[in-house]
Amino acid sequence: MGSYTQLTYHVVYATKYRDPSIIAEIREKLYEFIGGIIRGKKGRLIEIGGVADHVHILAQLSATLAVADVIRDVKANSSRWMHEQTAVKRTFEWQKGYGAFTVSYSRIPKVRSYIQNQETHHRRVTFQDEYINFLKRHDIQFRLEYLFEDEHYG
Structure with a gap:
């Protein structure tokens, strides 16, 4: 008998310090690039x-x-791709x-x-609140003080 799987994941991650740097002009191309990485990982x-x-x-x-491993490669390669884009x-x-x-x-x-x-959802809910709700809904334990990277000055 063969092995058969259907492993579907909802993956969420943010820009560093939640900087709004995924600009509209490049967003669809970024998404296409990420899709290519995922396809390359079967x-x-x-x-x-x-x-x-x-x-x-x-x-x-x-x-x-x-x-x-897949998400590490997606993030590393898409970050490198973003650095190559003149619009960024x-x-x-x-x-x-x-x-x-x-x-x-x-x-x-x-x-x-x-x-x-x-776009509509985030007119009402911040990313931080959305992410915390995901963790709670999936019964994932976390400590709020370690959840998000914050930019510190001085």
Whole structure:
């Protein structure tokens, strides 16, 4: 008998200090680039979206690769790509870490819709509140003081 999997993840991560550096002019190209990385890792991008300070990815990932390895490569390669774009006028970095949540096959349409409506959603909810809600909903323990990187001056 063969082995069959359908491992779908909703992955969320932010720019460093939640800097609004994913500018509209480059956002779709960034998403296409990220999709290419996921395909190169034997995954299938289902949906991608976000706003200027973070990204949501809904993807089926290969059972032969660790989620952490795939996301590390996505973040490293997309960060390098962003540095090569002339439209990006400042230093670009992703924040350390990410959230990855499994998605039941029956919930894929709902998560897709959620990702597609990020612009509207974030008129009411901050990224920080959204992320904390994800962690709580998935019963993931965290300490708020270590959750987000903050820029400190002086």
